[in-house]
Amino acid sequence: MRAMSQPVGLPMLAESDLVRQVARRLTDAIVQGRLAPGAKVAEAAVARELGISRAPVREAARLLESQGLLKASPRRGFFVRELSAQDVDELYDLRLCVERHAAVEAARRLTPAIRDGLRRQLALMRDLARHDDPALIVEADYEFHRLICAASGNGRLLRLFDGLASELRIVIGLIGRLYDDPEEIAGTHEPVLEAIEAGHPERIVAHVDYHLGVARREVGRLVRSLTPAS
Amino acid sequence: MRAMSQPVGLPMLAESDLVRQVARRLTDAIVQGRLAPGAKVAEAAVARELGISRAPVREAARLLESQGLLKASPRRGFFVRELSAQDVDELYDLRLCVERHAAVEAARRLTPAIRDGLRRQLALMRDLARHDDPALIVEADYEFHRLICAASGNGRLLRLFDGLASELRIVIGLIGRLYDDPEEIAGTHEPVLEAIEAGHPERIVAHVDYHLGVARREVGRLVRSLTPAS
DNA sequence: CAAGCTGAAAGTGTCGACAATCGACGCCTA
DNA sequence: TAGGCGTCGATTGTCGACACTTTCAGCTTG
Numbered sequence: 001m002r003a004m005s006q007p008v009g010l011p012m013l014a015e016s017d018l019v020r021q022v023a024r025r026l027t028d029a030i031v032q033g034r035l036a037p038g039a040k041v042a043e044a045a046v047a048r049e050l051g052i053s054r055a056p057v058r059e060a061a062r063l064l065e066s067q068g069l070l071k072a073s074p075r076r077g078f079f080v081r082e083l084s085a086q087d088v089d090e091l092y093d094l095r096l097c098v099e100r101h102a103a104v105e106a107a108r109r110l111t112p113a114i115r116d117g118l119r120r121q122l123a124l125m126r127d128l129a130r131h132d133d134p135a136l137i138v139e140a141d142y143e144f145h146r147l148i149c150a151a152s153g154n155g156r157l158l159r160l161f162d163g164l165a166s167e168l169r170i171v172i173g174l175i176g177r178l179y180d181d182p183e184e185i186a187g188t189h190e191p192v193l194e195a196i197e198a199g200h201p202e203r204i205v206a207h208v209d210y211h212l213g214v215a216r217r218e219v220g221r222l223v224r225s226l227t228p229a230s
Numbered sequence: 231m232r233a234m235s236q237p238v239g240l241p242m243l244a245e246s247d248l249v250r251q252v253a254r255r256l257t258d259a260i261v262q263g264r265l266a267p268g269a270k271v272a273e274a275a276v277a278r279e280l281g282i283s284r285a286p287v288r289e290a291a292r293l294l295e296s297q298g299l300l301k302a303s304p305r306r307g308f309f310v311r312e313l314s315a316q317d318v319d320e321l322y323d324l325r326l327c328v329e330r331h332a333a334v335e336a337a338r339r340l341t342p343a344i345r346d347g348l349r350r351q352l353a354l355m356r357d358l359a360r361h362d363d364p365a366l367i368v369e370a371d372y373e374f375h376r377l378i379c380a381a382s383g384n385g386r387l388l389r390l391f392d393g394l395a396s397e398l399r400i401v402i403g404l405i406g407r408l409y410d411d412p413e414e415i416a417g418t419h420e421p422v423l424e425a426i427e428a429g430h431p432e433r434i435v436a437h438v439d440y441h442l443g444v445a446r447r448e449v450g451r452l453v454r455s456l457t458p459a460s
Numbered sequence: 461c462a463a464g465c466t467g468a469a470a471g472t473g474t475c476g477a478c479a480a481t482c483g484a485c486g487c488c489t490a
Numbered sequence: 491t492a493g494g495c496g497t498c499g500a501t502t503g504t505c506g507a508c509a510c511t512t513t514c515a516g517c518t519t520g
Contacts, residue, residue, distance in 0.1 A: 017304060017473075019292075044501070053475045055285070058502090062249075062289055066296035068386075074247060075481060075502060090386045093335075097327040105323075154320045156298075160390065247503070274471060283505045284472090305472060305511055 018052055022060035025050070027166065030069055030080055032135075033173035037082040041070060068167045083171050085223050091164050092216040098161055099145060099212065103204045106151035107196040114151045118193050121147055125189065129182035137182050138172055144189060148196070171223055180218075188214055248282055252290035255280070260299055260310055261396065262365075263403035267312040271300060298397045313401050315453050321394050322446040328391055329375065329442065333434045336381035337426045344381045348423050351377055355419065359412035367412050368402055374419060378426070401453055410448075418444055 026046070029035045041061060047054045061078045064070040070078045083091075106114070125140040142165055149161040188211040195203040256276070259265045271291060277284045291308045294300040300308045313321075336344070355370040372395055379391040418441040425433040 019473090042501070054502090055474060059289060059292055062292060063296060066293060076483090077502070090384045093331065093384055094328075094386055094390070097331045098324075101323065101327045154323055156320045156324055160324070249503090272471070283503095285504060288472090306513095307472065 018056035019059045019063065022046070022050065022052075022056055023063050026060060026064055027069060030064075031166065031169040031173040033175070035080050036174065037080050037170060039080045041078040041080065043077070067163050069170065081167070081170055083167065083223060084227070085220060088168070088171070088216070088219055088223050091168055092212060092219070095161075095164055096209065096212050098157060098164070099148065100205050100208050102149045102152040102154070102157055102161070103192065103196055103208050104201050105153065106148050107199045107201070107204055109151065109153055110196065110199070114147070115197060118144070118147055118151070118196070122186070122189055122193055126183075126186045129186045132182060134182075137185075138169070141185065141189075142169075148192075168219065171219065171226070174226065175222060185214070248286035249289045249293065252276070252280065252282075252286055253293050256290060256294055257299060257396065260294075261399040261403040263405070265310050266404065267310050267400060269310045271308040271310065273307070297393050299400065311397070311400055313397065313453060314457070315450060318398070318401070318446070318449055318453050321398055322442060322449070325391075325394055326439065326442050328387060328394070329378065330435050330438050332379040332382040332384070332387055332391070333422065333426055333438050334431050335383065336378050337429045337431070337434055339381065339383055340426065340429070344377070345427060348374070348377055348381075348426070352416070352419055352423055356413075356416045359416045362412060364412075367415075368399070371415065371419075372399075378422075398449065401449065401456070404456065405452060415444070 026035070026041065035041065043054045043057045043061065046057045050057070061070055062072070065072050065078065069081055071081050072078055121140065121144045125137065125144060128137045128140050146158070146161060146165070149158045152158070188207075191207040192204070192211055195207045256265070256271065265271065273284045273287045273291065276287045280287070291300055292302070295302050295308065299311055301311050302308055351370065351374045355367065355374060358367045358370050376388070376391060376395070379388045382388070418437075421437040422434070422441055425437045
């Protein structure tokens with residue numbers, strides 16, 4: 001007999017239905033760069049490959065469309081979203097709004113468990129930076145920011161962050177690496193956590209701004225290198 | 231001969247496919263209060279009523295789920311989302327983040343056309359406040375805020391605002407009226423527009439904060455009156 | 461009389477199929 | 491030879507059907 005369902009607030013990866021499984025697989029393929037921006041996602045092909053009908057694939061595609069990973073072109077199908085430099089700017093503007101608030105709020109509601117979680121994640125990131133596995137660093141980076149958003153106590157904010165991060169990972173996944181100097185980026189994370197632990201709203205905002213500013217420039221450079229003329 | 235297709239950044243409401251039509255109808259029914267929170271939205275029933283198959287209804291329901299209007303319960307169907315006081319708090323926290331940024335950005339990029347649009351909308355709101363048609367006032371209020379978000383030039387921000395507003399209108403639609411004193415709310419809008427026209431970021435933020443604070447209290451009171459014990 | 465069980469009805473999750481539509485290839489014409 | 495047009499293939503949008511699950515009403519039983 002299986003364990004009883006635990007009513008924890010976790011995202012519930014039950015994955016019992018096909019739709020979420022397909023959505024997960026497509027998302028992975030996109031953020032890992034296996035499905036390049038602009039690539040067509042044909043329902044029938046995906047369905048054949050997974051050995052299922054088109055209906056779940058179709059619903060999963062619409063789900064990903066609402067998250068901004070796919071773009072639906074009526075009567076033509078779904079395509080992996082292509083991000084312009086302006087798209088990246090929009091995404092980082094929103095990240096700034098959201099993560100400023102999340103960090104300040106996280107500081108207000110900081111518990112020992114959350115603080116330890118953030119410290120562990122930061123240590124992990126530093127560790128990965130030394131061993132230099134670009135894809136894993138991106139993951140750890142993402143998870144650190146996600147923990148802060150989760151610590152804000154605002155579930156919608158967390159979902160919003162997930163959406164923004166997914167979109168950004170369309171371009172990041174293309175290369176597999178984001179930062180030239182992984183140690184540097186770990187270095188800009190540290191003051192953010194320190195400011196949160198200190199609980200100074202102004203310093204929190206300043207450090208979040210600085211860190212996201214660096215990241216924005218890196219990703220912007222990445223996008224411009226992909227689309228030389230646009 | 232018709233004009234050539236204009237490559238403007240408009241949302242392109244083609245509305246040719248059934249999915250969007252169904253989504254639109256369901257959304258209207260919810261924000262107008264005809265579908266109460268917690269009500270079941272049975273695919274088969276909706277499909278029968280509209281004389282179509284279940285497939286488009288299903289996709290529309292999933293679309294609305296991603297917008298937070300419906301909640302999917304596996305193997306049980308879709309239900310109109312119920313909003314708690316905490317949900318309202320979350321939504322207004324996000325509105326604050328987003329609309330602060332939108333208003334400041336709108337001031338930076340203010341053009342005469344946009345300024346006139348905002349003024350017209352404000353005048354319309356004042357006019358409606360005198361004639362006291364609660365539902366229309368809510369619409370006009372929503373549209374004023376939406377114009378500011380659109381003026382920010384950030385399409386994702388606008389979509390995000392639309393999502394937040396939709397969710398809030400689940401509860402607002404229940405009563406059909408939001409403010410006891412419509413003139414007062416028009417009064418708190420005016421300084422926001424003035425601050426945007428003046429272009430002082432601090433004043434903009436202050437007035438947006440004040441206005442949304444008033445609105446948050448009103449909606450919060452509304453929600454608590456609906457769910458006495460929770 | 462209340463609580464648990466049983467059966468049927470309703471509804472969801474998934475499937476395969478058909479018509480409408482879009483894109484591309486090849487053909488005809490100037 | 492270049493450009494426009496018609497036809498073909500492939501894919502989407504929509505539909506009806508079937509199996510399984512959930513729900514609820516009525517019955518049985520302690």
